Amino acid sequence: MKKLMLVMAIPAVLAACGSTVKLDKVPVEDKAGTSVSQPAADSSNSGTGVAQTSVTAVDAGKSGQDGAAQGVARVVYFDYDSFVIRPEFQSVIENHARLIKTDKNKKVVIEGHTDERGGREYNLALGQKRAEAVRSRLGLLGVAESQVEAVSFGKEKPAVQGSTEAAMEKNRRAEISYR
DSSP states (O other), X not given: XXXXXXXXXXXXXXXXXXXXXXXXXXXXXXXXXXXXXXXXXXXXXXXXXXXXXXXXXXXXXXXXXXXXXXXXOOEEEOOTTOOOOOGGXXXXXXXXXXXXXXXXXXXXXXXXXXXXXSOHHHHHHHHHHHHHHHHHHHHHTTOOGGGEEEEEEETSSOSSOSSSHHHHHHHSEEEEEEO
């Protein structure tokens, strides 16, 4: 009887640890606007009434490293539990692709971040997928793969402290940093 209970408990525990978010396909579009890969379904945010965020500009006095990128927004925000690049951030990525292609020695790091919800490992994986989505989009726009690195910080480096929805929206992001 104990063995039967153990055999029945193991699948139940494993099923409880699963996630419905697919992290194996990075959704991007080519220049012609045709879909390259299908985005993962993200029903977790549908109908919640969460306001869309706007692009934040880089403070020109904040970083002398960005050179030509001064004044160009360098943050791409994502919906909850998603790594799909929202249409309003396509122009941000296109602007950076133009800047990066002008100098073949320019190196860029895409830093993926998440909000505080979820486990450490899951958030590191989701942050990596967000960074990879931006990196893939830059590649489709002609940026050499050797110029771009994608890293994840998960929930370790929040942009805004706090547990409000507004704070968490600002933490679900990918930042483009010039090196």
